[in-house]
Amino acid sequence: MSKRLTLLPGIALILILFLIPVGIVFQQGLFDPAFTIEHFTRFATRGAYMRIFWNTLQVSAVVALACLLIGYPIAYFIVRQPTARRPFLMFLVLVPMWMSILARTYAWMVVLGKEGIINQTLIALGIIDTPIQMLFTTGAVYVGMVQIMLPILIVTCFSSMTEIDQSLLRAARIMGASPRKAFREVFLPLSAEGAITGTLIVFILSMGFFIVPALIGGRKDTMMANVISGQVSQTNWGFAAALAIVLLAATLLILTLVRGASAKLVHHHEEAH
Amino acid sequence: MQGSRIHFEKVTKSFGTAIALSDFNLDIAPGEFVTLLGASGSGKSTALNILAGFSDATSGEVYIDGRPMTGVAPENRNVGMVFQNFALFPHKSVAENVAFPLKMRKVPRAKIERRVKAALEMVRLGEFAARKPAVLSGGQRQRVALARAVVFEPPVLLMDECLSALDLKLREELQDEIRRIHREIGTTVLFVTHDQTEALTMSDRIAILEGGKIVQIDAPEALYDRPRTRFVADFIGQSNMFDLATVQNGQADVPDMGITIPVVDANAVAISLRPERIRVVLGDAPADKSVFEGVVEDETFFGPVVAQTVRLASGRVLDVRSQRSGHDRLPHAGETIRLAFDPADAAPLAAD
Numbered sequence: 001m002s003k004r005l006t007l008l009p010g011i012a013l014i015l016i017l018f019l020i021p022v023g024i025v026f027q028q029g030l031f032d033p034a035f036t037i038e039h040f041t042r043f044a045t046r047g048a049y050m051r052i053f054w055n056t057l058q059v060s061a062v063v064a065l066a067c068l069l070i071g072y073p074i075a076y077f078i079v080r081q082p083t084a085r086r087p088f089l090m091f092l093v094l095v096p097m098w099m100s101i102l103a104r105t106y107a108w109m110v111v112l113g114k115e116g117i118i119n120q121t122l123i124a125l126g127i128i129d130t131p132i133q134m135l136f137t138t139g140a141v142y143v144g145m146v147q148i149m150l151p152i153l154i155v156t157c158f159s160s161m162t163e164i165d166q167s168l169l170r171a172a173r174i175m176g177a178s179p180r181k182a183f184r185e186v187f188l189p190l191s192a193e194g195a196i197t198g199t200l201i202v203f204i205l206s207m208g209f210f211i212v213p214a215l216i217g218g219r220k221d222t223m224m225a226n227v228i229s230g231q232v233s234q235t236n237w238g239f240a241a242a243l244a245i246v247l248l249a250a251t252l253l254i255l256t257l258v259r260g261a262s263a264k265l266v267h268h269h270e271e272a273h
Numbered sequence: 274m275q276g277s278r279i280h281f282e283k284v285t286k287s288f289g290t291a292i293a294l295s296d297f298n299l300d301i302a303p304g305e306f307v308t309l310l311g312a313s314g315s316g317k318s319t320a321l322n323i324l325a326g327f328s329d330a331t332s333g334e335v336y337i338d339g340r341p342m343t344g345v346a347p348e349n350r351n352v353g354m355v356f357q358n359f360a361l362f363p364h365k366s367v368a369e370n371v372a373f374p375l376k377m378r379k380v381p382r383a384k385i386e387r388r389v390k391a392a393l394e395m396v397r398l399g400e401f402a403a404r405k406p407a408v409l410s411g412g413q414r415q416r417v418a419l420a421r422a423v424v425f426e427p428p429v430l431l432m433d434e435c436l437s438a439l440d441l442k443l444r445e446e447l448q449d450e451i452r453r454i455h456r457e458i459g460t461t462v463l464f465v466t467h468d469q470t471e472a473l474t475m476s477d478r479i480a481i482l483e484g485g486k487i488v489q490i491d492a493p494e495a496l497y498d499r500p501r502t503r504f505v506a507d508f509i510g511q512s513n514m515f516d517l518a519t520v521q522n523g524q525a526d527v528p529d530m531g532i533t534i535p536v537v538d539a540n541a542v543a544i545s546l547r548p549e550r551i552r553v554v555l556g557d558a559p560a561d562k563s564v565f566e567g568v569v570e571d572e573t574f575f576g577p578v579v580a581q582t583v584r585l586a587s588g589r590v591l592d593v594r595s596q597r598s599g600h601d602r603l604p605h606a607g608e609t610i611r612l613a614f615d616p617a618d619a620a621p622l623a624a625d
């Protein structure tokens with residue numbers, strides 16, 4: 001009984017900070033003032049909005065996978081270091097997170113711009129004559145977002161990797177597994193769940209990304225959050241809410257699908273043999 | 274199947290300035306069961322890890338069947354190992370765990386199934402094949418680890434304190450099981466423990482480790498009857514140790530006892546006497562030179578055996594264990610007791 005009571009403030013907090021705002025969004029999107037799906041039809045029938053929606057999905061997926069491909073090996077590398085050296089390396093991974101996303105995105109403008117470090121260096125070295133267009137491209141969005149998300153994935157992977165008992169790898173080796181086989185048979189399956197979780201977190205956060213595409217992306221790199229913000233500033237609350245609902249639904253759907261698929265995969269792996 | 278011969282030749286291992294093994298020499302015959310016995314930190318795991326290929330010796334060489342092992346990866350040594358924490362793969366079923374070494378050796382599937390089944394039956398876990406390690410008890414996990422380590426019939430089997438996590442009854446049960454399996458498959462076993470009883474009951478030979486060195490290696494009986502240093506005498510069983518005064522012409526004084534005994538070993542500085550080797554001299558038996566006296570200070574009754582502590586005139590205290598069947602009446606606490614022993618039962622100790 002007392003345990004339930006102690007949970008009460010937490011539940012109240014979730015209610016106030018999460019459920020009520022989401023409820024308001026739903027109300028805004030679906031009632032005007034009577035029940036209507038007008039906003040959703042507008043979203044579905046205008047090609048531009050659908051295109052932005054697909055673009056958001058695609059960018060988020062690419063960023064999440066890129067973070068996995070870059071971050072997993074980094075986490076693996078750090079975990080293989082002597083225990084005493086790990087905290088410092090993790091510190092280095094986390095340092096960028098102390099800076100605001102806005103500041104980091106502006107920094108990318110300095111790096112990627114026409115007068116930026118990369119272009120100037122390449123020109124100075126005589127490799128190119130005229131600056132390459134890097135800023136305001138899709139590539140810039142990917143680079144900026146991956147840079148921001150990478151620590152999250154590394155931390156998630158790292159913490160699941162540190163929980164793997166090192167003697168399991170030794171056991172695999174002494175039983176005849178090469179280092180590669182030991183990795184594939186033991187380390188990979190045991191770190192997969194953390195990796196999938198990290199990738200999903202990055203994906204979810206990317207779906208709501210806003211600053212990076214707005215500042216260093218091109219016109220066609222607009223994401224859902226940019227449109228929502230634009231609609232809000234034009235006080236089209238209803239349409240903005242409808243877009244937010246679509247974004248939320250899509251995120252939840254993909255989350256469920258990936259979770260289901262990965263559970264099946266792990267299960268299948270266990271059943272195999 | 275034939276076990277391998279194992280040979281450690283002048284192996285040393287240091288971690289920075291810390292020396293984990295120094296001048297470690299050990300020759301194990303094919304099929305022999307040898308135990309490394311020593312306190313925590315004495316270098317037991319280090320020796321095992323070097324043999325398994327998990328770490329390299331700083332100097333020296335390990336041979337398996339005469340083949341030097343430096344540069345041979347663990348997976349190419351054909352060695353079975355049971356880890357202290359069992360190291361079962363949590364994401365694999367019991368059967369998959371046991372199948373692992375066979376799978377790595379690309380044994381055909383049908384044969385894998387047959388051998389996994391046989392191995393699980395050997396450790397009486399046939400019906401647990403499909404379970405995950407997480408749902409098994411400690412003893413069952415230990416058995417799975419054992420089955421997994423021997424399923425590919427390795428000519429060498431290493432076990433690192435693999436029973437110490439289990440309670441006494443289970444431990445004794447598994448000791449029997451390990452001995453049975455050793456007899457059945459004839460593999461060479463290098464067993465590590467810090468439990469002397471376990472070492473005494475299981476081994477063909479026991480190597481006592483101290484500070485990264487083997488201080489004595491012998492069959493359990495010889496180790497118990499003839500410890501060569503104070504450390505060993507103290508480490509294995511209970512022992513009364515007495516300094517010797519100058520050894521001359523095969524005779525030495527034992528100042529604490531006030532007697533002179535024949536001592537063959539000219540290098541002996543002390544003797545070790547097991548409590549059960551000391552005889553109580555009853556009645557008016559003639560007091561020859563080998564009899565000495567003390568006062569019973571304390572006694573503990575164990576039924577067939579009585580343990581007494583006796584204070585000698587010199588102030589030294591010694592432990593005596595007597596079978597009650599041989600005596601009508603032993604002196605009780607506070608009474609004078611006359612003691613003697615066969616000098617052949619006194620193990621001469623060299624300086625540590």
Ligand SMILES: Nc1ncnc2c1ncn2[C@@H]1O[C@H](COP(=O)(O)OP(=O)(O)O)[C@@H](O)[C@H]1O
Nearest residue numbers: 288291292293312313314315316317318319320
């Ligand atoms: N990886 C290591 N780094 C530093 N010192 C170590 C390492 N492994 C073992 N040692 C040291 O070597 C000595 C022997 O260790 P170990 O072989 O594990 O002993 P045991 O298994 O007999 O308890 C100990 O003093 C231990 O602290």
Ligand SMILES: [Mg+2]
Nearest residue numbers: 317318319434
């Ligand atoms: Mg150890």
